[in-house]
Amino acid sequence: MTEPRRTRRGPDGTRHSAPGRVDAGPGLLEPVDPSVFPDRAARRAIDGGARSARWTALLDQAGPILADGAMGTMLFLNGLQFGDPPEVWNLTQPEVIRRIHRGYLEAGSQILLTNTFGGNRLRLGLHRLESRVAELNQTAAILLRSEVETAGNQALVAGDIGPSGAIMAPVGTLDYEEAVDVFAEQAGALVDGGVDLIWIETMSDLTEIKAAIEGVRRVAPGIPLITTMTFDTRGRTMMGVTPEQAVEALRAWGSDAIGGNCGNGPDELVPVMSQMRGVAPDVLLVSKSNAGMPELVDMRAVYRASPETMALAAVEMQVAGARIVGGCCGSTPDHLRAMRAALVAGASVGA
Numbered sequence: 001m002t003e004p005r006r007t008r009r010g011p012d013g014t015r016h017s018a019p020g021r022v023d024a025g026p027g028l029l030e031p032v033d034p035s036v037f038p039d040r041a042a043r044r045a046i047d048g049g050a051r052s053a054r055w056t057a058l059l060d061q062a063g064p065i066l067a068d069g070a071m072g073t074m075l076f077l078n079g080l081q082f083g084d085p086p087e088v089w090n091l092t093q094p095e096v097i098r099r100i101h102r103g104y105l106e107a108g109s110q111i112l113l114t115n116t117f118g119g120n121r122l123r124l125g126l127h128r129l130e131s132r133v134a135e136l137n138q139t140a141a142i143l144l145r146s147e148v149e150t151a152g153n154q155a156l157v158a159g160d161i162g163p164s165g166a167i168m169a170p171v172g173t174l175d176y177e178e179a180v181d182v183f184a185e186q187a188g189a190l191v192d193g194g195v196d197l198i199w200i201e202t203m204s205d206l207t208e209i210k211a212a213i214e215g216v217r218r219v220a221p222g223i224p225l226i227t228t229m230t231f232d233t234r235g236r237t238m239m240g241v242t243p244e245q246a247v248e249a250l251r252a253w254g255s256d257a258i259g260g261n262c263g264n265g266p267d268e269l270v271p272v273m274s275q276m277r278g279v280a281p282d283v284l285l286v287s288k289s290n291a292g293m294p295e296l297v298d299m300r301a302v303y304r305a306s307p308e309t310m311a312l313a314a315v316e317m318q319v320a321g322a323r324i325v326g327g328c329c330g331s332t333p334d335h336l337r338a339m340r341a342a343l344v345a346g347a348s349v350g351a
C-alpha cells in the first residue's frame with residue numbers, strides 16, 4: 001500500500017470522462033503489470049489452477065452457459081421498498097434470498113450471483129452500514145452456496161460486485177487507490193464466504209472497473225473473474241466507453257469473461273456482442289440484458305419483455321458471439337427457463 005505503483009493511477013493519468021464524452025482508447029493503456037493484473041497463465045502459476053477448477057469444469061462442457069436473472073426485481077416482488085438496501089435482506093430475510101436463488105437454479109442457471117450488488121462500504125455507508133461489509137457479503141455467499149448444495153447442483157456461486165456509487169477523481173471525489181481498497185474489502189468478504197468466482201457488473205467507467213479488478217486481485221489472485229459493463233448511452237457506456245475499448249482493456253486486465261449487462265434491452269446488447277467479437281475473437285463473451293427498455297410507471301421501473309421475447313434474444317446473443325447468457329433487470333425465473341430451452345434447442349441444431 002505504501003509503495004506507489006504506476007498502474008495504480010488508473011488506465012492513464014489524464015483520463016477523465018464526462019457523460020457522452022469519448023474516453024481514451026485502449027491504445028493509450030499503460031503497460032499492464034502482471035503482478036497486479038495476472039493473466040490466466042500467471043494465475044495457474046500461483047495456485048496450479050486450483051482456485052479455478054470448478055470454472056474450468058463448467059467451460060469444458062460443450063454449449064451455451066446460462067447465468068441467472070434479476071435479483072432486484074425479485075426482491076421488489078417480495079416486498080423490498082424503493083431505497084432500502086437489498087443486502088440487508090441477507091440477514092433479515094434469508095429465506096426470501098434463498099427462494100430467489102432456488103427459482104433460478106430450477107430454471108437451469110449454471111452461474112448465480114450473490115445478493116451483494118451494492119455491498120461495498122461507500123454504498124452501504126448511505127444507510128450507515130459501512131461497518132457491515134464483511135457480514136453482509138459473507139452471509140450472501142453462504143446463502144447462495146447452501147442453496148446450490150441443497151439442490152445437489154454443479155452451479156457456480158459468483159460474488160456480485162456493482163459500482164461504488166461514487167464518481168472517480170478527478171471528475172468526482174473517489175481516488176483510485178481508495179476505490180481499490182473499497183472493492184478489495186468487498187471481494188475479500190465474498191471470498192471468505194466461499195464464492196467460486198467474482199462477477200463485476202454494471203460498470204460505466206474503465207478506471208473504476210480497473211480499480212475493482214485490482215481490488216479483487218489483491219485478495220484473490222487466482223479466482224476466476226467475469227466483468228460486464230452497461231452500454232446504455234448510444235452504444236457506449238454512460239462514461240463514453242465503446243464495446244471495443246471495454247473488451248480490449250478488460251482482457252488486458254485479466255478478465256476470464258467479458259460482456260455487457262443491464263441497459264435498455266436486448267436490441268441494445270446484441271450489437272455490443274458483435275462489436276466485441278469483432279475485435280476479440282478469442283474472448284469468452286457474456287450477455288445479461290434487461291427484459292426490455294425500462295418504463296417508468298408510478299415511479300417504478302417496469303420491464304415488459306416476455307419470456308418468449310427474451311428466449312429469442314438469448315439465441316440472438318449466442319449467434320452474435322455470447323456463450324454465457326442471462327438476464328438483468330426485469331427478468332424472472334420464467335424468463336430464464338424460456339431462455340434455457342431456446343439456447344439448448346439452438347445448440348443442438350448447431351446455431
Ligand SMILES: [Zn+2]
Nearest residue numbers: 262263328329
Ligand atoms: Zn439491470
